[in-house]
Amino acid sequence: MAKRLWGLIAAAGSGQRLRAGTPKQYHHLAGRPILAWSLDALCQVPDIAGVMIVRAADDALFDRASLRRDDRVRDCPGGAERQDSIRAGLAALRDWGAAEGDGVLVHDAARPAVPATDITRLIEAVADDPDGGLLAAPVRDTLKRADAAGRVADTPSREGLWQAMTPQLFPLGRLQTALARDTRVTDESQAMEGLGARPRLVAGDPGNIKYTYPEDIHWLANAIERNRRRAPE
Structure with a gap:
């Protein structure tokens, strides 16, 4: 059987840094929930076979957002930490019919402005690479490391440094193995690196930012409008 491609969206977070009562994936952007754009x-x-949305177990807003209009979309409850939620999502994909060798595009619910051309380029660049890959952007600015007092401790070199984004694309079985390790990770690439993998970095649009602070809404709205203008007729 030919390998298939699946999507998985991490949407179980509470968005604490925004200090808002509503989880950030349900904040509205250009008239729609952030999560709807990411979906x-x-x-x-x-040819994507299906997309699994991993939501919080006590999410009372998911059904109101009307996200199941496409029969390729399903949802499942997540866990306390990101890797717990991704593990739950991968298990749900397996129950849905995904095979160990299939590819999984793992995307953040709070990255609504990723261009379709970037996702296509990621898929083409990674192809059947067992180590997978991710969208990322080379670090452009000078970096400073702070000390405990909030003063500059040193200026590390930015040479060779990239800012990780999503989606990230990995073989389902290998990603499950990577996340089974009892290690806290901040993204799926880091989990794969723990297995000795060297995921491929695929240059992505710097406008693919994560909705983290209130002022990000302005930049995301501009990025989505730019994506609309770029889309083929």
Whole structure:
């Protein structure tokens, strides 16, 4: 059987840094929930078999957001930490029919402005690479490391440094193995690196930012409008 491609969206977070009562994935952007834009980005991938949204177990807003209009979309409850939620999502994909060798595009619910062309480029660049890959952008600015007093401790070199984004694309079985390790990770690439993998870095649009602070809404709205203008007729 030919390998298939699946999507998985991490949407179980509470968005504590925004200090808002509503989880950030349900904040509205250009008239729609942030999560709806992120879901569209994966549903528009040609031939994607299905997308699993991993939500909080006590999420009372998911059904109101009307995110199941496409029969390729399902949801499942997540866990306390990101890797717990991704593990739950991968298990749900396996129950849905995903195979160990299939590819999984793992995307953040709070990255609604990823261009479709970037996802296509990631898929083409990673192809059947067992180590997978991720969208990322080379670090442009000078970096400073702070000490405990909030003063500059040193200026590390930015040479060779990239800012990780999502989606990140990995073989389902290998990613499950990587996340089974009892280690806290901040993204799926780091989990794969723990297995000795060297995921491929694929240059992505710097506008693919994560909605983290209130002022980000302005930049994301501009990025989405730019994506609309770039889309083929």
